Amino acid sequence: MEDSQAQVARVAPADPMTPAERYAELFVDVQCSRVFEDSKTFVDCIPRKDPEAILAAYRACKDDPQFDLTTFVMDHFTPECEPVSNYVSPPEQSLVTHIDGLWDVLTRRPQQHPEYSSLLPLPYAYVVPGGRFRELYYWDSYFTMLGLAESGRPHLMRTMAGNFAYLIDAYGHVPNGNRTYYLGRSQPPLFAMMIDLFARYGVIRRARDYLPQLRKEYAYWMAGADMLPRGEAHRSCVRLSDGTLLNRYWDERDTPREEAYLEDVLTARQSSRPAQEVYRDLRAGAASGWDFSSRWLDDPQQLASIRTTALLPVDLNCFLHKLEAQIASLSAKNGEVETAKAFQRKANERAQAIRRVFWNEREGAFFDFDWQRDRRCTMLTAATVTPLYVGLADREQAHRVAKVIRQRLLCTGGIATTEFDTDQQWDHPNGWAPLQWLAIRGLNHYDEASLAQAISDRWLAMVGRLYESRNKLIEKYVLTPMEAGAAGGGGGEYPLQDGFGWTNGVTRKLLRDNPQHSRHQSRSGTS
Incomplete structure (x- = not known):
């Protein structure tokens, strides 16, 4: 990163385990006992000593009649707090000025990474959504960047570009957010659109320098596609009975989301399906960014009826078309003629599929497609x-x-x-x-x-x-x-x-x- 304003940190090793893996039954007991009102609080906590020692201490004393779980947790963990901010909107401050001043409040700069934290360390400064969302989120960031550009913050756009490239290089995809418990899924893939934004505002020197990351992200979304039989799915890919290849949202795990553990357990109990199916669909719903919506539900009033992985979302496939077209365009500029042709062909095929599979001529709108039931969905959404x-x-x-x-x-x-x-x-x-x-x-x-x-x-x-x-x-x-x-x-x-x-x-x-x-x-x- 050549910008003098970019604060660069040596990237510390990320914890290879998630909080649920680290703390085993302690994690389950904390989440199910509602030690914290928000389930996300515990998975963001910072341990005060080695997690193995904490777990051993828990196992040694949890059956004591005088044991108090809340006291134990507060003694062994530090909840992650919002950084202190003195930002107060002065009386009569304009809306534009308010927004321009908020970017500093929402910016996080790399510091010494707490050992065994669930946070995935990043090398450069980044902007978080705010409130309980204290980390970088994938698709949020694209829309945030629209404002950064207008507020004269190109250096923040540049540092965020570096962070997304780093995440793809390190993990093969951009996680939902930079937390260990988000690594099983991504979010709407907007990195290709971000690159257009970076180029438009002159915050990067050459868009084609990001070709390796774009190809790597594409490989993540298309894993298993080449050998996929008709009528079957593998991870994010679905091949319809006519051979059409499209994508769905997916998460590698089929367990309750760690940041919403009790909520997911209770939801699964309301379903007659295997709990693992419900968990996977809840996770895939989170990957969509629309968490949650009747869009994914068989019964609009019952979250337990969620079937995210059974649906091909029109917006996801449009974003992947953009990714294919971006790779084709930048490959051509980079002199990679055959790669450009191959990806332009993929983009064209997906474009034709989107117009054919998702368009409802009678309704005059685009709708998601239920690939398991081989029929177009009937729910109109903003997608x-x-x-x-x-x-x-x-x-x-x-x-x-x-x-x-x-x-x-x-x-x-x-x-x-x-x-x-x-x-x-x-x-x-x-x-x-x-x-x-x-x-x-x-x-x-x-x-x-x-x-x-x-x-x-x-x-x-x-x-x-x-x-x-x-x-x-x-x-x-x-x-x-x-x-x-x-x-x-x-x-x-x-x-x-x-x-x-x-x-x-x-x-x-x-x-x-x-x-x-x-x-x-x-x-x-x-x-």
């Missing part, structure tokens, strides 16, 4: 905009998608995630910044500027209204109703989080694209 975002829809399809969005997903505060009201956070009435951006940019690609502007205006109005009343930006928002004022979204496994990386990034970018928007006048401490 229908992704073929527009990557430029795969034809013009008629794009205009029909726009019509469906206007009729069925457009709300007072932006584009809804789904049409179902559930207790899952990736469902109506919640709205999420990344989905607004995909819709706005995708619609603009096809001259649907009025709808794109409507989504942008509604989102900015909602974010600005809540900022004026509560002096902050948050993870997700309730899109309706607006008459009583903006409200934070609900549902999910944890409380609403403040911060918040991708909300900051998308909102900052939209304000830059709309210099006359009234929300430039939003001020903290007003109503």
Whole structure:
């Protein structure tokens, strides 16, 4: 990294074991006893001595009548706390200034790595989402970078580029987040799109320097594809009965998520399926970034009915098309003619498959595909905009998608995630910044500027209204109703989080694209 502002750390060895592997029955007892209200707290704790000694001490005293588990945990572990920040939004501070000042609060710089921590050490500074999310997250970071670019933070974009390249080199993929317990899965693969962003803002010298990492990430997603028979799946790959090759979300493990151990155990108990199947589908749902949504459920009101690995998501396959096209383009620029041709062929084949498999002519929108039942899904979700975002829809399809969005997903505060009201956070009435951006940019690609502007205006109005009343930006928002004022979204496994990386990034970018928007006048401490 040539930037003088980049703080480079010698990367310490990561713990080869996850907290569940390290602490065995102690881990299970802590999580099942709810020593901490949030299951993520314990897996992020830092041990005060060698884990083997802690486990031995636990086994020696746990049957003592006077033993207290909470006291034991507090004596042997240090909960990971948020770094102290004196950042307070001053009265009358503008929304743009608030966001620009938040990047320092959300930036983590490499320091001496705590031994046996679940954190995967990184060499360069990075931006976290905020709140309980104290590590780097994969797909969050792309949307965060939109704001970093507009806030004049190219050095942070550059350091994050280095971190993603490092993760791919070290682990073969970008994990969900830089924690040992996230290594079994990735997230929506947006590194190829990040590279376009880096190049656009001049934060890297040559995009083709990242070709080794792009190819390595592609190999991760396509492992086992070459020998995969028709009608079967292997890891992330699925070959349909007609020979079409597409992808699904996947996690290498079929155990409860360590950061949500008790929640997953209780969910699996509500299902008649083997617990391992439920765990795998919950993990795959987390890999999607939509954790969780009726999108993945047989019964929209029952999380235990989750079938993530049975579905081919339209957005994932669009992102992988972008990855293939990016490798083709950069290989051509690098003089690798045969590689460029091979990957362009892969990109073309996937593009044709996306238009054929996911498009519903009657509904006029793109839908996921249930490969196990060999039929297209019927649930409309905001993922229908992704073929527009990557430029795969034809013009008629794009205009029909726009019509469906206007009729069925457009709300007072932006584009809804789904049409179902559930207790899952990736469902109506919640709205999420990344989905607004995909819709706005995708619609603009096809001259649907009025709808794109409507989504942008509604989102900015909602974010600005809540900022004026509560002096902050948050993870997700309730899109309706607006008459009583903006409200934070609900549902999910944890409380609403403040911060918040991708909300900051998308909102900052939209304000830059709309210099006359009234929300430039939003001020903290007003109503």
